[in-house]
Amino acid sequence: xxxxxxxxxxxxxxxxxxxxxxxxxxxxxxxxxxxxxxxxxxxxxxxxxxxxxxxxxxxxxxxxxxxxxxxxxxxxxxxxxxxxxxxxxxxxxxxxxxxxxxxxxxxxxxxxxxxxxxxxxxxxxxxxxxxxxxxxxxxxxxxxxxxxxxxxxxxxxxxxxxxxxxxxxxxxxxxxxxxxxxxxxxxxxxxxxxxxxxxxxxxxxxxxxxxxxxxxxxxxxxxxxxxxxxxxxxxxxxxxxxxxxxxxxxxxxxxxxxxxxxxxxxxxxxxxxxxxxxxxxxxxxxxxxxxxxxxxxxxxxxxxxxxxxxxxxxxxxxxxxxxxxxxxxxxxxxxxxxxxxxxxxxxxxxxxxxxxxxxxxxxxxxxxxxxxxxxxxxxxxxxxxxxxxxxxxxxx
Amino acid sequence: xxxxxxxxxxxxxxxxxxxxxxxxxxxxxxxxxxxxxxxxxxxxxxxxxxxxxxxxxxxxxxxxxxxxxxxxxxxxxxxxxxxxxxxxxxxxxxxxxxxxxxxxxxxxxxxxxxxxxxxxxxxxxxxxxxxxxxxxxxxxxxxxxxxxxxxxxxxxxxxxxxxxxxxxxx
Numbered sequence: 001x002x003x004x005x006x007x008x009x010x011x012x013x014x015x016x017x018x019x020x021x022x023x024x025x026x027x028x029x030x031x032x033x034x035x036x037x038x039x040x041x042x043x044x045x046x047x048x049x050x051x052x053x054x055x056x057x058x059x060x061x062x063x064x065x066x067x068x069x070x071x072x073x074x075x076x077x078x079x080x081x082x083x084x085x086x087x088x089x090x091x092x093x094x095x096x097x098x099x100x101x102x103x104x105x106x107x108x109x110x111x112x113x114x115x116x117x118x119x120x121x122x123x124x125x126x127x128x129x130x131x132x133x134x135x136x137x138x139x140x141x142x143x144x145x146x147x148x149x150x151x152x153x154x155x156x157x158x159x160x161x162x163x164x165x166x167x168x169x170x171x172x173x174x175x176x177x178x179x180x181x182x183x184x185x186x187x188x189x190x191x192x193x194x195x196x197x198x199x200x201x202x203x204x205x206x207x208x209x210x211x212x213x214x215x216x217x218x219x220x221x222x223x224x225x226x227x228x229x230x231x232x233x234x235x236x237x238x239x240x241x242x243x244x245x246x247x248x249x250x251x252x253x254x255x256x257x258x259x260x261x262x263x264x265x266x267x268x269x270x271x272x273x274x275x276x277x278x279x280x281x282x283x284x285x286x287x288x289x290x291x292x293x294x295x296x297x298x299x300x301x302x303x304x305x306x307x308x309x310x311x312x313x314x315x316x317x318x319x320x321x322x323x324x325x326x327x328x329x330x331x332x333x334x335x336x337x338x339x340x341x342x343x344x345x346x347x348x349x350x351x352x353x354x355x356x357x358x359x360x361x362x363x364x365x366x367x368x369x370x371x372x373x374x375x376x377x378x379x380x381x382x383x384x385x386x387x388x389x390x391x392x393x394x395x396x
Numbered sequence: 397x398x399x400x401x402x403x404x405x406x407x408x409x410x411x412x413x414x415x416x417x418x419x420x421x422x423x424x425x426x427x428x429x430x431x432x433x434x435x436x437x438x439x440x441x442x443x444x445x446x447x448x449x450x451x452x453x454x455x456x457x458x459x460x461x462x463x464x465x466x467x468x469x470x471x472x473x474x475x476x477x478x479x480x481x482x483x484x485x486x487x488x489x490x491x492x493x494x495x496x497x498x499x500x501x502x503x504x505x506x507x508x509x510x511x512x513x514x515x516x517x518x519x520x521x522x523x524x525x526x527x528x529x530x531x532x533x534x535x536x537x538x539x540x541x542x543x544x545x546x547x548x549x550x551x552x553x554x555x556x557x558x559x560x561x562x563x564x565x566x
Contacts, residue, residue, distance in 0.1 A: 076474035079515035143424060150437045157449070164451040164529065170515045181560065184462075184525030195451070195561040218427055223420035 006043055006055060024052060029380070031060050037134070038391025042368075042384075046377060054372040054380075056365060061395040069355040074100050074174060074322045077355070081342075082168045084359060085393040088127035088336045089168045090119045090159065095333035097172040098266045099342045102331060103324045104174065110268075111312040112176035115194070117267040118202075118305045119159060119169065120333075121298040125209060126155045127336035128291045128298075131388045135288060136220050138385040139229050144219050151212045154205045161198055174322050176315030193314060199306050206299040213296050221289060230284035234371055234383035237282060244370070245363040248338025250387055253290045254282030260334035272304045284386035291388070323350055335360050337388060357396055361389035450558040452531035453514045455545075457553035458505055462526035465500040469518035469527060477511035478518060479504060507550060509535070509543040530556040 030041040039060035045052040065084060069077050081096045082089035094116055101108060108116075133148035156166045163169035163178070171178050171192075181190035220226050236246070241254040251258055257278040261269045277293040279286035324346040332341030341358035364387050371383055439446050448454060465482030481504040487497040519527045530553045537543055 072474055075472070075517065076515075079474050079513050079517065083513075143428060147431075153437075160452055161449045162451070164449075164453040164516065165514065168514065170517075178520070181529070182519050182525060182527070183521055183523050186525045187519075187522070187528075190560045191563060192451070194564040195449075196564050198564055215427055218423050223424065224418045225420065 006057075027377070031057075037385075037389060038394075040365075040389075040391055040394070042372075042380075044372070044377075044380070049376050049378075051372050051375050051377065051380065054369050056368050058362075058365070058391075058394050061391050063392075063396065065396045066355055066357055069352055071351065073350045074324060074352065077352070078172055079168070079170050081357075082170060083392070084357065084396055085127075085335060085337065085340070085361070085390050086167055087130045087390055088123040089165075090123040090163070090171065091127070091333070091335045092340055093169070093172045094120055094267070095331045095335075095340055096342045096344075097174060098333070099329050099331035099344050100174050100322075100324060102329050103327050103344065103346055104318070104322075106175045106316050106318055108176040108316055109313045110310045112314050112316075113268055114305055114309040115162070115177050115314075116172065117269065117272075118302055118309070119162065119171065120267065121301045121305070122155050122159050124298045124336040125295050125302075126152050126159070128295045129155070131291055132216055132220075132288075132295070135385045135388075136226065138381050139226065141220065141223075141226065144216055147212055147215050147219070151205075151208055154208065158198070158202055158205060161195055161201070162192075173315055173318075175318035176313070179313075179315040191314070202302060202306055206303050209295060209299045213292060216292060221285075221292065227285060229379075229382050230288065230386070232281075233284045233379050234375065234386060235281060235283045236367065236371060240367070240370070241282065244367040246338070246367060247363065248335065248360060249277075249290045249294060250287060250338065250364050252276065252278040253286040255280045260332060260339055264332065266331065266333065269301075271308065272301050274301050284382050287386045287388070321350065324348070324352070332358065337361055337390070337393065338364060359393045359396055361391070361393035362396075365389050365394050448531035448533065450531065450561045451529070452533075453516055453529050454531040454533040455509075455529075455535060455553050455556075456507055456512075456519060456550065457528045457530045457557050458547065458550035459526045459528070459554060460502055460505070460547060460551055462524045463502050463505065464524050464526075465502050466523070468521050468523060472517050472521045474515060474517065475511050475513055477508040479506040479508070502547065505547045505550060507545050509545060510540050528554070528557040530554075531558065532556045 024045055024047050027044040027046050028041070029044060031039040041057040041060070043055040043057060045054070065080050068080060072080065078093055078097065082093045085092050129148045129152035133145040133152070136144040159169060160166045163171035173179070178192045180192060181187040236250070236254045238254045238256050241251050241256065246254070247258075255278060257276045259276040262276060274297045277290050277297060279290050326346055326348045328343070328345040330341055330343040332339050338360035339358065340360050343356040343358070344352050345354040347353040368384065368387070372380060375383060465480060467480055470476070470478040470480045480502070482500050482502050485499050485501045487499055489495055489497070516529065519529055532553060
């Protein structure tokens with residue numbers, strides 16, 4: 001819907017409400033509003049404090065990654081895909097690289113898969129910690145931010161220690177993870193395996209994460225003011241959530257224990273023990289609690305994986321020039337925000353013919369007009385924040 | 397599918413949930429008190445600096461001696477921010493009658509850090525050990541054009557390249 005159409009619609013609605021002598025008001029929220037996590041614009045039709053309808057306008061951060069991928073080689077696309085959802089860069093790399101590997105018929109070695117698993121879970125913790133900090137902030141509580149971001153920094157340090165990048169690791173290679181620092185004689189010998197002391201550092205950081213989760217329990221979850229703002233607000237029933245294509249913690253908070261790590265694992269998730277966290281009522285409070293408990297589960301997975309990681313090579317034998325045979329595939333993975341998938345069509349050669357990105361936040365955002373209908377304006381921020389979307393992920 | 401068929405909750409009066417004095421307020425204050433006397437986590441940047449990990453991708457250093465102007469890095473770069481120019485130079489044979497050697501000389505090697513995505517593909521593909529990552533990060537500029545580092549500036553970074561970290565025994 002173009003801006004012109006929206007303006008026409010509002011004009012007609014204003015005309016109707018003048019007849020009924022209850023003039024509505026159009027409230028334009030965003031695109032630059034701190035609670036929108038980027039540049040989301042909401043055109044809300046309000047009647048007093050009550051929202052009659054809301055129209056999200058997206059596309060302010062469209063970077064055209066699907067089109068850009070068509071003119072880049074498979075190796076170069078890895079740098080693009082970790083910029084889609086930047087708070088969990090590593091997690092969005094993995095399904096892409098698995099898709100390319102499946103098309104090529106390459107099986108990554110065990111150790112590479114476990115490194116991917118550990119780093120994906122660290123990315124999940126980092127992503128959820130951003131939510132843990134920003135959501136109470138949007139509701140007016142600033143203290144949890146310091147606790148959550150302090151420990152997120154440690155998690156990012158762990159990711160940086162292995163990959164060299166905090167946000168955009170670009171550590172996956174077709175057939176495994178980055179094996180060496182370079183391709184020259186000297187650099188080829190510099191392995192990019194886990195550096196010494198990293199496992200011990202990970203274990204101590206995970207212990208801190210458990211402690212910090214308990215702190216957040218005290219600070220946020222049991223807090224009366226937080227409960228007053230979130231309990232019973234923005235309830236998404238399970239059938240609605242499924243109809244709108246919600247995934248990840250948003251879906252699980254509505255009582256659907258659906259986790260792609262259990263359903264369709266492409267990393268060694270069956271070998272670690274973890275619970276799928278779900279809640280029942282599907283309100284904002286449940287969405288917060290589900291994510292908080294998911295941090296604990298992710299930390300447990302990391303601790304188990306650190307004990308279980310096998311030794312071995314980092315990358316399978318792949319040709320130097322990555323050429324993918326003709327074919328198509330769709331691979332999805334459990335991103336911190338939900339189902340993240342890549343549909344790749346290859347016509348053979350070094351570049352994909354077409355790549356469709358199924359980004360999580362786009363689908364999660366689609367429920368906004370329905371869920372905000374009839375809510376109060378102060379609840380708008382509470383509902384919007386609880387869905388935990390990133391606009392880079394929405395607009396791609 | 398319309399949005400009307402599922403009955404929606406009407407916002408409830410949640411003000412009854414709050415009772416005074418809020419225990420949550422004192423719990424929060426207690427937690428803040430617990431952290432009050434701990435060592436601060438903040439690094440006061442210009443006065444004290446964090447030491448980046450050795451693998452940190454800060455800036456790319458260039459070894460001009462090793463570079464053979466093969467253009468592999470420039471072609472592999474996803475946003476084409478490496479500019480390379482060179483020319484062929486003939487080396488006269490040391491003994492008369494010997495073969496004339498042709499050597500490529502590097503004239504220009506610029507990396508535009510205003511465009512660079514710090515992906516590290518150039519360092520990955522370099523077949524002659526000419527590019528290295530350095531964890532240095534303090535090279536912000538007032539003008540965006542100054543982010544274009546030329547050959548000499550990239551060579552200066554070579555001294556800051558750390559030794560690779562030891563690996564976890566496996």
